[in-house]
Amino acid sequence: MTKTSKLLLAEPPGTSPRSSLDYDSLAEAFPEVKAGLRPFGSKVLVQIRSPMKQTKSGFFLPDETVETERWNTQVAKVIALGPVAFKNRDTLQTWPEGEWVKPGMFVRCPIYGGDRWEVRVPGAEKYDTALFVIFNDLDLVGEIDGDPLEMVAYLK
Numbered sequence: 001m002t003k004t005s006k007l008l009l010a011e012p013p014g015t016s017p018r019s020s021l022d023y024d025s026l027a028e029a030f031p032e033v034k035a036g037l038r039p040f041g042s043k044v045l046v047q048i049r050s051p052m053k054q055t056k057s058g059f060f061l062p063d064e065t066v067e068t069e070r071w072n073t074q075v076a077k078v079i080a081l082g083p084v085a086f087k088n089r090d091t092l093q094t095w096p097e098g099e100w101v102k103p104g105m106f107v108r109c110p111i112y113g114g115d116r117w118e119v120r121v122p123g124a125e126k127y128d129t130a131l132f133v134i135f136n137d138l139d140l141v142g143e144i145d146g147d148p149l150e151m152v153a154y155l156k
Helices: 063-072
Strands: 045-050 073-080 106-108 115-120 130-135
Touching: none
Parallel strands: none
Antiparallel strands: 045 073, 045 130, 073 106, 115 130
């Protein structure tokens, strides 16, 4: 059985999780900040969606809830691909299916694994850092073909 994170439990019964937690924009969820790293080989650099610290109605979420959302979200924006990502490792030819992702696409990624680090977001009001992760190209779960802001983190 799956329990929702405290972020969802804070919502009044019968309301959508997005009703008071809407981001103003994709730029708020994925702030423009340099990761400070370019991926090598078959690695893919992604930025994890930043958690909200405050609801639209002005309610500040507890630090524990913000941290739960930060480390459990699997929604990411592809920032960069290593030069061998989605290529045959022997011939360096692109896979017959092509590259599965391109920078700017939104993907689901594993909760665990990857090399993770945070970068301070200058002038941020609702969040202080952006979380980046390097994954192997085969570790990405899939492309998000809907709204990347609609997906909510769950605890197992």
